[in-house]
Amino acid sequence: MEIVEKDFKMTLCHGLFWDLELLSEVKAKSGELKQEFKDAGYGLSVDTCIKKIIHNRMSKKQETYSLESFLSEYKNNLQQIKELVK
Numbered sequence: 001m002e003i004v005e006k007d008f009k010m011t012l013c014h015g016l017f018w019d020l021e022l023l024s025e026v027k028a029k030s031g032e033l034k035q036e037f038k039d040a041g042y043g044l045s046v047d048t049c050i051k052k053i054i055h056n057r058m059s060k061k062q063e064t065y066s067l068e069s070f071l072s073e074y075k076n077n078l079q080q081i082k083e084l085v086k
Contacts, residue, residue: 017043022056
């Protein structure tokens, strides 16, 4: 089984554990930048996958956060993911 969204793929590997791939920007041999899925972890719980997805999304937005803005942005991303479940 696979769960696929625009910026990640989760593949069920065994039991309740997942392999995670995150969309990353890589430099092709030609020198141009392209988007491709890169391994981000093997045998992860759903909670760990969600944390890694949120951190990846946040790091693409900006590099520096205050603690307050980090927690606020993290909660917003978590809420968006929870909305998918409803």
